[in-house]
Amino acid sequence: MMYEFRVSEMAEEFGVHRNTIRNWIAAGTLPAKEGPGRKYLMKFHDYQVLCEKFGREPVIHPSNHVELASIQSMEASAEQMPPMVLEGHHSELAVDPNWADACLTCGTCASACPIAGVDGLDPRKIVRMAVLGMDKELIESQWPWKCTMCGKCEVSCPANIQIVALMRKIRGNRERDKVPGPIHKGVVMCLERGNNLGIPKDDFVYLCEELGEELAADSCPGFVTPVDVHGARVLVTVNSKEPFAEPDDMKYWWxxxxxxxxxxxxxSENWEGVNWGLFSGDDAAMKVVVGRIVDNMRRLNCKVLLLPE
Amino acid sequence: MFKEFKVYSVFDLLIEYIKEGKIQLDNTIHTHPAAYHDPCNYGRKSLKAFGQAFFEEGREVARACCPDLRELNPNRNEAYCCGAGGGAWAMPFSDERVFYGRTKARQISESGAELIVAPCHNCRDQIMKSLNKEYDLGIEVKYLWELVSDSLIMPNKQ
Structure with missing residues (x-):
């Protein structure tokens, strides 16, 4: 709030000459500016500081204002953010003006984001950091990994900023061994063994046969799980979570x-239908995994590819 | 889409079976209030990436099994994420993931649905194994194809 005063009133209050007050204002010692009707305006906080300096109680006590003493204790304990030097270099992550620079800073994205405010996460902040070239901070941050890339921010954005693409690019630029959780490990496993959880071919085929027998006995007489059937119409990929942890759930489709x-x-091999490169930002790995599915389609001469999710 | 072979989402195949009469569904099994959850990747993100979203297909399939199918609001392109997308289900930030899901949990309880139908593994796991417990929703959660599978009128084959 602003404190409004006349020079004569202020001079009387602090026991100095009117010209002293005017000199203070002219020199900037008293941070006030001219207001309407030969009055001056200063921030109430500055007025409080002035009173404190002269050992006086402020003449007014607005009810909506906090005491200077309580602010000072908070200021003393608050950690000051160190000044940041902007080198003026442009972000390597925001590859197109549409990814960050065109942002209007309106904050609609932050309002739309269900996790904005958690751990300081905020899509607008992330876009702004990209504009300022703070690539290192973005890549080291956990924010892009707490974001679910749901796209709520993007669909709300009036400037059509490609926030999700930016987020994925940031993910992709993190050192691979620092990718949180099992996502990158799953990608490596998939490249090495054909599925994210490293289930061996023999175990998988045996499981499929066994589940097929159960299904035949339970509700589908004569059912046999068709593994590697050449010329089948539909090739079905599998979420490795199912054979690993919830095998009975495979039977719904069957x-x-x-x-x-x-x-x-x-x-029997390379049946993984979950491409974790999408989430880890690893385009090269994604391509390999997709290529293997295409190979399976060609090898088994199928007409339709079904992706489980 | 491609010349060499077709790529089907789970909806394409289920709709094909229903439209061509290849499967018969019993809509007297799941009579309690149900709601369909829009996964980001089948809706908003598919629309963005491929110019085609699957908003109505999942509802059409679910409605064939559930006569009392309700909406979670907002939905379709404005739908809220379950909170576990983008790999978050596997990520170590579980507090954040549960907090993220509070909007979805509120939508579910406001809808009065006792069954949530999710056509995505990730969403199903988050809603069934996490939100249901954390927010005490007391709901049943099924995959879309699980719902279909459980509603099948089996042909008489020997």
């Missing part, structure tokens, strides 16, 4: 195929 009389098959 039962539907059975009821529909579908001609379908599961490849």
């Amino acid at each position: 039962k539907i195929f059975y009821a529909a009389g579908e001609s379908w098959t599961i490849p």
